[in-house]
Amino acid sequence: MKIDSITNGIVIDHITAGKAMQIYHMLNLDALDCSVALLRNVPSEKMGKKDIIKIDEEIDINLDVLGYINPNITVDIIKNGVVAEKKHLALPKELHNILKCKNPRCITTTEQDIQHIFRLSPSAGVYRCIYCDTKAAD
Template structure:
């Protein structure tokens, strides 16, 4: 049986959509840091069947907004002295700049590389964002 012990101080990123843990690991650049990290892929989940989990020892800050984009439903547990001191369920940001790219080949952001991709949240329930330049709708589940 696989056993991953608890952490003393840091963060536990839980309820990550199965298969997205590696993306979050790379986005947070956890391979470059000093922290000990456990990446658990395809763990059993009573709620969703399967999930990923990331445990980060001695981390002090995390960009919660991006985590909600990568895996809606994620929970972030802050741990101090082996006790959860805070549980965060980040919500989707109202606007996203420079993280999502527009997949419309006719969008000006694909021709004019200096323009930053900007999207506005149009439906929080399904994670839909609209490009400010061409009105293309992107669902986070498709990213």
């Protein structure tokens, strides 16, 4: 299977196999007008299988979303057919309006216009809602 290379745009590579669709939705890529290629289960020497997303336009990507899903994902900015920039990811300390708290007792379930914020818990390495401490659902 062959997907044309892009001239100006973004390649999100080294996505854990099966996670591309989740990223596609969390980055709201369905709202784009440009071409977006979503490749699943691509053979990879390092990972065995991986997913890749190619976006045929240079857009602002929320790197926190990618860092949260897997900080080993790579993001290449393509300009004039060559890699112009590589973005490095890390586990973000906070996630703003990326996840919603699943705890029915949390204030975020009733308060309007509230920022949904999850913070990385240093001891356990998990994200928790800053309001009620509930762990982010996988």
